[in-house]
Amino acid sequence: MTLLLWVFAESGQSGLAIAAITVAETVPYLLLSPLAGVFVDRFNRRAILVGADLARALLSLALVYAVVSHSLWLVYPVILLATLFSAVAEVAAGTVLPRVVEDRQLEQGNGLLVIGQQAALIAGPALGAVLYTTVGPGVAFVADAATFLLSALLIGLALPPHRLQPTESGTPSRGRSSLWGDIRAGLRYLLGARLILANFAITSTTALAAGINGTVMIFFITRTLGHNAPDLAWLAATNGVAQMLVGGYVVWLAHRARLERLLAASLGLMALGATLVAAAWSLPVLVLGVILTSLGNAPFNIARDTLDQRYVPPSYLGRVRSAVDMSTTALFLAASSLSGYLVPLLEPRALLSASATISVIVALAGWLVLVPLLKRASPPSEGSVAAQGQEDHVRQP
Numbered sequence: 001m002t003l004l005l006w007v008f009a010e011s012g013q014s015g016l017a018i019a020a021i022t023v024a025e026t027v028p029y030l031l032l033s034p035l036a037g038v039f040v041d042r043f044n045r046r047a048i049l050v051g052a053d054l055a056r057a058l059l060s061l062a063l064v065y066a067v068v069s070h071s072l073w074l075v076y077p078v079i080l081l082a083t084l085f086s087a088v089a090e091v092a093a094g095t096v097l098p099r100v101v102e103d104r105q106l107e108q109g110n111g112l113l114v115i116g117q118q119a120a121l122i123a124g125p126a127l128g129a130v131l132y133t134t135v136g137p138g139v140a141f142v143a144d145a146a147t148f149l150l151s152a153l154l155i156g157l158a159l160p161p162h163r164l165q166p167t168e169s170g171t172p173s174r175g176r177s178s179l180w181g182d183i184r185a186g187l188r189y190l191l192g193a194r195l196i197l198a199n200f201a202i203t204s205t206t207a208l209a210a211g212i213n214g215t216v217m218i219f220f221i222t223r224t225l226g227h228n229a230p231d232l233a234w235l236a237a238t239n240g241v242a243q244m245l246v247g248g249y250v251v252w253l254a255h256r257a258r259l260e261r262l263l264a265a266s267l268g269l270m271a272l273g274a275t276l277v278a279a280a281w282s283l284p285v286l287v288l289g290v291i292l293t294s295l296g297n298a299p300f301n302i303a304r305d306t307l308d309q310r311y312v313p314p315s316y317l318g319r320v321r322s323a324v325d326m327s328t329t330a331l332f333l334a335a336s337s338l339s340g341y342l343v344p345l346l347e348p349r350a351l352l353s354a355s356a357t358i359s360v361i362v363a364l365a366g367w368l369v370l371v372p373l374l375k376r377a378s379p380p381s382e383g384s385v386a387a388q389g390q391e392d393h394v395r396q397p
Contacts, residue, residue, distance in 0.1 A: 002128040002140040003063065003075070010072050017072070024079040029087050029329045036088045037322025038182040041315055045092045045099075046159045052089035053152035056082050060145035067138045087325070094321040096159060098309045106309055107259070110302040186319030195373040196312055200324055202267075202370055203304050205362050207328040209274060211335025212355040220286075220348035227283055259310075260374045262303040267363040269296025274359035278352040311377055 004021065011017035040048060059082045066074040101109045131140035190197055221227045273293030280286035312320050339351055 002132045002137050002144070003079075005129065005132050006067060006137040007072065007075060010070065020076060021079060024076050025083050026329060026333060028080060028083040029325055030333075032084055032087045033091070033322040033326030033329070034183050034319075035179070035322075036091045036325075037186060037319035038179060039088060040092045040095060040318030040322070041182070041186075045096050045318075046155060048092045049089055049096070049155045049159070050152045052085040052092070053148045053155065055085045056089075057145040057148035057152070059085075060141050060148065063141040063144075064138045067136075067141065091318050091322045091325060094305065095309075095314070095317040097305075098314065098317075099160060100158075103310060106306045107262070107302060110305045110309075113305075114298050114302055183319070186316055186323070189313075189316050190320060190323060193312075195370075195377050196308065196320060198365075198370045198373055199304055199307050200320070200327070202362055202366055203324055204327040204331055205358065205365075206270070206300075207331040208335045209355040209358045209362075211332040212339045212351055212358075213274075213277070214332075215336045215339040216343055216348050216351045216355075219343050220280075220352060221283070224348050225280070225283055225286065259303055259306060260371045262299050263307075263374065264367055264371050266296045266298075266300035266303060267366040269293070270300060271356070271359045271363035272296075274352075274356040278349060278356040307374065 007017050007021060059078050062078050063075065065071070066078065097106060097109050097113070128140055131137075131143060190200060270293055273289050273291070273296060276289035276292060277286060278289075280289055308317065308320055308324075342351060
C-alpha cells in the first residue's frame with residue numbers, strides 16, 4: 001500500500017506508472033515458477049527462505065533511497081527483484097509445513113496459515129496507509145524491511161534444515177541431472193499422478209473466476225447496483241474477516257473432518273456464493289454472496305494445500321507448487337485482461353454469471369473426479385519415493 005501511494009503521488013497520478021507496478025509484480029511469477037520449483041527441490045529450504053527474506057529486507061531499504069532521491073525509475077527494478085525472491089520463497093514456504101507438523105496436523109497448520117495471511121492482508125494495507133500519512137513513506141519502508149528481518153530470524157531459529165538424500169528424487173545431490181531434466185521429471189510426475197493432476201486442474205481453473213471477479217466487481221457495484229466505488233472496500237474487508245473466521249473453524253474441526261468432505265463442502269459453498277454474487281440485486285445481497293464464497297474459499301485453500309503436502313513426494317513438492325503458481329497466475333491475468341476488454345461491451349452481471357458458471361463446473365468436477373480419487377488414494381511410501389527418484393534419474397540425460 002505504501003509503495004502504491006508513493007508511486008501514485010510521485011508520478012503525478014499516472015495510470016501507466018501504477019499499471020507498471022502490477023506488471024512488475026506478476027511477470028516474474030510466470031517466468032520464474034518452473035525454475036523456482038527445481039531450485040526448491042534441490043536445495044536447503046530453510047536457507048532459501050532465510051536468504052529470500054534478507055534479500056527482500058535489503059530491497060525494502062533500497063526503496064528508502066528511491067524516496068529520498070525521488071528516483072521513481074528505481075522502484076521498478078527493485079520490485080522485479082523482490083518479486084523474483086518472493087516467487088522462490090512462496091514455493092519453498094508451501095513445502096515446509098510437512099517438515100514441522102505431523103501428517104494428521106496438516107489441516108490445522110494450513111488453517112493457521114490462512115488466518116495469518118488474511119490478518120496480514122487486512123492489517124498490512126491499513127498500517128501502510130497510516131505510516132505513509134503520519135511519518136512518511138521512508139519510515140514505512142524501513143518498517144517493511146524490519147518485518148523481513150524478523151521473519152528471517154524466526155525461520156532460522158524454528159525451521160529444521162532439509163537436505164534431499166541422493167536417491168530421494170529425480171534431483172539427487174550427486175550426479176545431478178540438468179535443469180531441463182529436472183523440469184521434465186516434475187512435469188512427468190504431475191501428468192502421471194491422477195489425483196495431483198486433478199487437484200492442479202481444479203485449483204488452476206478457480207483462478208479464471210477470481211480474475212473475472214477482481215476486474216468486474218467495481219463495475220458491478222457502480223454501474224449495476226448504483227453504489228459508490230469505495231463500497232468495494234466493504235467486500236474486501238468482508239472477504240478477509242470471513243476467511244479468518246472459517247480458517248479458525250477448520251483449525252478447530254480439523255481432527256474430525258475428512259479431507260474429501262472439506263473439499264466437497266468448500267467447492268459447493270464457492271459455487272453457491274458465486275451464483276448469489278451474479279444474481280445480487282442489492283449491496284447486502286452481494287455482501288452475503290461474498291461471505292458464502294469466502295466461507296468456501298478458505299477451506300478449499302486449506303484442503304488443496306494439504307492434499308499436495310500429504311500425497312506429493314517431498315522431492316517433487318516444489319515443482320508441483322511452482323506449476324500451480326505459474327498456472328493460476330497466468331489464468332488469473334488472462335481472465336482479468338479479457339474481462340477488462342469486455343466490461344465496456346457487456347453488462348457486468350453477464351461477466352459475473354460467466355464466473356459463477358466456471359465455479360459451478362469446478363464444483364461438479366471436484367465432486368465427480370477429485371473427491372472419488374482422494375477417497376481411493378494413499379500417501380506415497382518412502383520406498384516408492386526413492387524408486388521413483390531413481391527411475392527419473394536414470395531417464396534424465
